[in-house]
Amino acid sequence: MNLQQLIKQLANDSTESLSWFLPEIVLCAVIMLLLLVRLFDGKQRLDLWFVAIAGSVVSFLFSQPWLVCGGGVERTEIFTGLLVIDGFTIAVRSIILLFLVLFLVFTKISGIPDSDDSPDIYTLVFGATLGMCLMVSSNHLLMIFLAIEMASVPSYALAGMLKGRKRGSEAALKYAIYGAGAAGVMLYGISLLAGLTSSAHLPTIALQLAENLGTMSGSEQLVLVLSGLLISVGLAFKLSAVPFHFWAPDVFHGSCAEVNAFLSIASKAAALGLLVRIGIGVGYVPGLEQEVAQDVEAGPAVVAGLLPVAEEAIEPIEDSVEQEVTVNEALQPVRDFIGKLIALLAMITCTFGNLAAYSQTNIKRLLAYSTIAHAGYMMMAIAPLMSSLGSDYGVAEGALSGLLLYIVVYVFMNLGAFAVVAFLRNYIASEEIADYSGMIRSRPYIVICLVLALFSLVGLPPLAGFLGKFAVFASIADAFRATDATYLLVLLLVGGVNTALSLYYYLRVAKIMVMEEPAEGVDIEQYPKAGLEAVYLVAITLPTALLIFFWNPVHAYVVDAVKALIS
Amino acid sequence: MLLAESTALGSSIGAVATLALFVTIGLVFLFVNLLVGRFVRPHNPDAHPEKGDIYECGEPTIGSSFVQFDLRFYVVALLFIIFDVEVAFFFPWATVFGKSEQLSEMAQVEQAVKGNELSADAKRLYREMGVRDTSVGAVSDLTNEDVYTSSKMLARITLIDIGVFFAVLILGFAYVWKRGDLDWVKAVTEQRRLARLPADE
Amino acid sequence: MFGLEITPVIAAITVSHYLIVGAILFVIGAVCMATKRNALGILMGIELVLNGANINFIAFGSPYLRDDNLGLDGQLISLFVIVLAAAEAAVALAIALNFYNNHNTIDIDRADELKG
Numbered sequence: 051m052n053l054q055q056l057i058k059q060l061a062n063d064s065t066e067s068l069s070w071f072l073p074e075i076v077l078c079a080v081i082m083l084l085l086l087v088r089l090f091d092g093k094q095r096l097d098l099w100f101v102a103i104a105g106s107v108v109s110f111l112f113s114q115p116w117l118v119c120g121g122g123v124e125r126t127e128i129f130t131g132l133l134v135i136d137g138f139t140i141a142v143r144s145i146i147l148l149f150l151v152l153f154l155v156f157t158k159i160s161g162i163p164d165s166d167d168s169p170d171i172y173t174l175v176f177g178a179t180l181g182m183c184l185m186v187s188s189n190h191l192l193m194i195f196l197a198i199e200m201a202s203v204p205s206y207a208l209a210g211m212l213k214g215r216k217r218g219s220e221a222a223l224k225y226a227i228y229g230a231g232a233a234g235v236m237l238y239g240i241s242l243l244a245g246l247t248s249s250a251h252l253p254t255i256a257l258q259l260a261e262n263l264g265t266m267s268g269s270e271q272l273v274l275v276l277s278g279l280l281i282s283v284g285l286a287f288k289l290s291a292v293p294f295h296f297w298a299p300d301v302f303h304g305s306c307a308e309v310n311a312f313l314s315i316a317s318k319a320a321a322l323g324l325l326v327r328i329g330i331g332v333g334y335v336p337g338l339e340q341e342v343a344q345d346v347e348a349g350p351a352v353v354a355g356l357l358p359v360a361e362e363a364i365e366p367i368e369d370s371v372e373q374e375v376t377v378n379e380a381l382q383p384v385r386d387f388i389g390k391l392i393a394l395l396a397m398i399t400c401t402f403g404n405l406a407a408y409s410q411t412n413i414k415r416l417l418a419y420s421t422i423a424h425a426g427y428m429m430m431a432i433a434p435l436m437s438s439l440g441s442d443y444g445v446a447e448g449a450l451s452g453l454l455l456y457i458v459v460y461v462f463m464n465l466g467a468f469a470v471v472a473f474l475r476n477y478i479a480s481e482e483i484a485d486y487s488g489m490i491r492s493r494p495y496i497v498i499c500l501v502l503a504l505f506s507l508v509g510l511p512p513l514a515g516f517l518g519k520f521a522v523f524a525s526i527a528d529a530f531r532a533t534d535a536t537y538l539l540v541l542l543l544v545g546g547v548n549t550a551l552s553l554y555y556y557l558r559v560a561k562i563m564v565m566e567e568p569a570e571g572v573d574i575e576q577y578p579k580a581g582l583e584a585v586y587l588v589a590i591t592l593p594t595a596l597l598i599f600f601w602n603p604v605h606a607y608v609v610d611a612v613k614a615l616i617s
Numbered sequence: 618m619l620l621a622e623s624t625a626l627g628s629s630i631g632a633v634a635t636l637a638l639f640v641t642i643g644l645v646f647l648f649v650n651l652l653v654g655r656f657v658r659p660h661n662p663d664a665h666p667e668k669g670d671i672y673e674c675g676e677p678t679i680g681s682s683f684v685q686f687d688l689r690f691y692v693v694a695l696l697f698i699i700f701d702v703e704v705a706f707f708f709p710w711a712t713v714f715g716k717s718e719q720l721s722e723m724a725q726v727e728q729a730v731k732g733n734e735l736s737a738d739a740k741r742l743y744r745e746m747g748v749r750d751t752s753v754g755a756v757s758d759l760t761n762e763d764v765y766t767s768s769k770m771l772a773r774i775t776l777i778d779i780g781v782f783f784a785v786l787i788l789g790f791a792y793v794w795k796r797g798d799l800d801w802v803k804a805v806t807e808q809r810r811l812a813r814l815p816a817d818e
Numbered sequence: 819m820f821g822l823e824i825t826p827v828i829a830a831i832t833v834s835h836y837l838i839v840g841a842i843l844f845v846i847g848a849v850c851m852a853t854k855r856n857a858l859g860i861l862m863g864i865e866l867v868l869n870g871a872n873i874n875f876i877a878f879g880s881p882y883l884r885d886d887n888l889g890l891d892g893q894l895i896s897l898f899v900i901v902l903a904a905a906e907a908a909v910a911l912a913i914a915l916n917f918y919n920n921h922n923t924i925d926i927d928r929a930d931e932l933k934g
Contacts, residue, residue: 054759054767056748061774082785085792192895199902203909210913216920220929223917226910227860227926231851233906234867237899238844241874245833248878250891300932691915695908702904705897747890 060130067128070135072112073147077180080105081173088169099158102172106150115144118611125336125614127189131251134189134327141454141611142186142323149316149461150179152590153308156465159582160472162308163211171211174204175312182316186323189331191240191250194324198236198288201320202229205313209305221304228297229287236284242277246270252331259332260380275387282391285328288321289425291399299406302418307475310414311468314421319457322428325392326450329432333385334439335377336615378440389436392429393537397544400426404551413471413481416555420507421464423552428456430545431522434529434538442532447612449529452521454608459506459518459597466503466590470496473583483559488568497563499587504556506594509549514597519549521605692798703786710779716746717771724765733759833884836877843870857914857924861907868903872896 068075083105084098117123118137125136153175157163163171181200188194206229210222244250247258259274266274283294290298302310330336403423410416431453438445473496474489475481490497506515523545530538597604662668720742723729729739793799843866850863877883879892918924 054763057767057771057774061770064774082788085788089788089791089795192891192898195895196898196902199906203906206909206913210916217931219913219917219920220931222913223857223926223929224932226906226913227857227864230861230864230906230910231867234847234851234864234871237868237871238840238874241840241871241878241895244888244892244895245837245874245878248884248886248888250888250895303932688915691911695912698904698908702901705901709894709897 063128063130067133070126070128071133073109073143074180074183076105076109076112077176077183080109081176081180084169084173084176098168098172099154102168102176103151103154103158105176106147106154110144110147110151113140113144113147115140115148119607120610123614131253132190132193133184133187135187136615137611137613138323138326138450138454138615139187141608142319142457143183145457145461146179146182146186146316146319149319149465150175152461152465153312153316155586156311156469156472157308159586160308160469160476162306162472167211171208174208174211178202178204178208178312179316182320185320186327188324188327189252191244191252191255194328195233195237195240197324198284199233201317202233202288205229205317208309208312209301211309212306215304217304218306221301224304225297225301228294232284232287232294236281236287239277239280239283242273243281246274246277252328253335256332256335256381256384257377259384260335260377263380263383278387278391281328282395285321285325286395289318289325289399289429290422291395291425291429292402292422293398295399295402295422298422299415299418302414302421303412307414307468307472307481310417311465311472314417314468315461315464318421318425318428319461322425322432322453322457325429325432326435326453329385329388329392329436330439330615333381333388333436335381382440385436385439389433390537392436393433393541396426396429396433397541398426399423399429400548401544401551404548404555407552407555410555411483413483413486413559416483416559417464417467417471420552420556423548424460424464424507426548427519427522427545428453428460430541431456431525433541434525437533437535437538438529442529445525445528445532447609447615449522449525450612450615451605451608452518452525454611455521455605456518458604458608459514459594462590462593463503463506463513463515466499466587466594467507469583469587469590470500470503473587483562486559487562487566489563491568495584496587499591500563501560502591502595504560508553508556512598514594517597517601519545689801696793696798700786700790706782707779710775713746714772714775714779716742717768717775720768721765721772724761724768727761729764730759730761735759735764739764831883833877833880836873836883840870840873840877843867843873855925855927857917857926858911860926861910861914865903865907868899872899875899 080102083101087096087098087101118140123135123137123140125134127134154172157171178201181197181202181204184193184197185201188197206222206226209225210218212218243255247255247262249255249258285291286294287297301313305313400423403419403421403426407416407419407423410419431449433449435446435449435453438449471481474486474493477493478485502513506513509515509519523542526538526542526545529535530542720729720739723736723739723742728736730736735743847863847866847868847870850866851860854860854863875888875892875896877892879888879890879896881887881889914924917929921928
């Protein structure tokens with residue numbers, strides 16, 4: 051490989067990669083446009099919301115979610131292997147961008163960013179979304195860290211976006227300090243992993259591990275495990291998994307409901323996507339034959355593109371073709387470690403979130419703990435994925451499609467709940483559950499929407515939440531039948547018990563709103579009539595309520611999305 | 618050289634000895650000068666009490682030094698950090714851009730390739746750019762023309778890249794400027810306005 | 819060039835020496851994060867942790883220390899980390915300043931309004 055070839059390759063690779071990278075480029079362009087408009091429009095005659103919503107819609111369209119339909123997308127590494135595009139990436143990225151569109155409409159209706167702040171806030175939101183899009187497509191240790199930071203740093207500022215609010219500033223400070231600490235610890239773990247395998251490209255790391263795992267000395271294995279634990283600190287923080295969940299209730303309580311919705315949905319979806327990326331990236335080498343055929347021509351991923359790591363990396367790949375089974379079998383310990391670690395974290399997270407939600411009196415704190423619990427449910431889907439990745443692709447695909455379905459459902463039901471909280475805050479200036487008593491008499495449509503969202507969060511049939519939970523639990527059961535691993539059975543039981551546990555505190559909110567008398571001195575007539583809020587809430591709640599009828603196309607879509615990912 | 622001729626052990630001792638010699642001379646030089654100064658200068662602090670001040674010349678100090686800085690310093694410092702550190706991205710770019718320009722010039726005067734083989738200077742440039750294997754490789758008929766076009770292409774691509782990066786940076790700077798965050802005087806009036814607000818109500 | 823005539827004084831330094839420095843920085847930073855009550859002190863601890871990781875990356879990436887190295891990736895990652903650390907520090911400092919304006923302290927233990 052000499053310079054001439056490398057440069058030609060780099061130029062070709064960049065142009066090809068850009069076509070897959072359009073949603074992110076649009077996000078960047080919108081950020082700059084927002085700043086530029088503010089720069090030349092001194093009197094702020096133009097409402098920047100229109101720029102933002104147009105940008106988000108264009109970005110969503112460029113993410114091309116329909117590409118996935120019917121057979122999935124080939125796994126393609128872009129930008130010399132820094133990022134990877136496949137059905138899963140496209141699906142999760144589309145979900146995040148769709149959420150961005152819904153979120154921007156939500157902020158317009160609830161009126162949180164005033165015209166003075168809106169360029170700053172929309173810039174932060176778009177920056178964080180850009181980081182989240184990179185999170186779900188990252189294929190390189192540098193991109194993992196970069197994407198997490200790009201998603202986190204604007205979120206810190208968003209948490210404290212309401213100026214002069216004591217609680218907001220406290221929430222932002224806690225979030226920033228803990229987040230920066232977790233990122234630092236994670237970076238140290240990343241450095242150990244990169245040093246141990248002499249690579250930062252995830253598939254190359256997997257190959258190195260497959261080759262060296264058997265001959266590693268005890269201390270090297272110790273360092274490997276340590277690096278895995280340190281990396282999981284950063285991921286657990288993003289997922290708000292126990293024991294790194296403590297920021298979530300405080301931040302959710304201190305910042306406004308709109309920001310909560312953003313942190314609780316987009317950030318979680320991206321973190322789960324990243325978790326899947328790392329799990330599959332390190333624990334499995336996908337499509338070995340195709341990779342060799344392409345890579346001898348193209349050279350595998352090298353940052354900077356100028357290092358002839360290509361020659362070094364090709365040999366192990368060629369070896370592995372002859373013994374394809376052994377490479378992915380040799381990685382079984384890695385997958386077991388990741389799977390069991392995540393299963394353990396998921397069980398603790400889920401149980402803790404549900405138990406701690408019982409004593410909450412503030413609706414935002416309650417939803418924060420509910421978010422923690424749901425992060426636990428969604429992490430549960432990773433365990434069957436990792437346990438059956440090398441042996442039973444059908445089960446692994448089932449687990450992954452279950453996770454995707456859960457994320458789709460979660461977007462709508464959680465956004466519905468937070469939207470209700472925000473609209474009610476605009477009416478009654480309170481977020482205490484006690485102040486919601488008897489709300490059904492004054493604002494029936496809001497209460498019905500919230501109750502539907504809460505029931506869906508519990509997972510009661512026939513609402514959408516039930517479908518998501520069912521898909522995840524079914525995949526765990528399948529994996530247990532396929533592998534006979536006891537921890538999967540324990541996981542299934544814990545998940546079931548938790549669903550029953552969560553019933554009580556969601557129903558309590560519903561009961562207070564529907565059954566109890568309104569508080570003294572609250573005049574029913576003083577509330578303004580329903581307007582755009584009602585339309586928005588109905589639009590958000592309808593998918594939650596009616597998904598059962600459209601179950602087949604959605605399910606087919608998520609199955610298509612994960613098809614080409616592993617096999 | 619003496620070091621090169623001696624054995625491995627000898628050279629290490631020699632290197633340590635050289636280091637130690639430099640350190641010792643440096644320390645001795647420092648302290649001798651301080652000592653000379655101590656003996657030469659007059660010493661009567663009672664006659665001139667201002668000698669005890671932290672800064673002997675300039676403004677007389679007022680109050681404790683543990684006072685709060687003006688908030689505006691922090692804002693400027695924060696902005697400085699951001700724009701200062703972004704410059705770090707220019708270093709790898711400058712290396713690659715400079716080397717590829719150098720390479721293209723070398724190829725233009727037909728010095729990069731000699732007899733189907735990279736010249737020694739061109740090989741050095743390749744290595745400095747990060748290409749470890751500088752052999753011609755698969756290309757058998759390597760000409761100066763090839764090297765010229767490819768190095769020019771690399772230079773052009775990197776120039777566009779850094780142009781985009783710098784444009785974004787400048788845009789951020791312009792935004793900050795427009796918002797008045799760099800505006801020292803406006804910040805003062807803003808603070809006065811804020812300070813007066815509660816009293817007015 | 820540089821690597822060809824390695825005198826034993828230089829050759830004696832291996833990757834593990836750098837790793838020890840990195841590990842010491844990491845531990846100091848982690849202890850700093852855990853014990854400091856001042857938000858700025860915690861931020862300094864975070865910087866130490868990031869720099870510890872950076873030393874690791876540089877050591878793993880150096881072709882003079884190990885044949886089987888991370889290559890330019892190591893230097894590139896550390897460059898990005900330096901910039902990100904500065905950006906993160908700037909945002910965190912701005913948030914700390916905002917907290918100070920509201921609470922007249924940057925003691926993280928006083929941030930106790932949100933509980934439950």
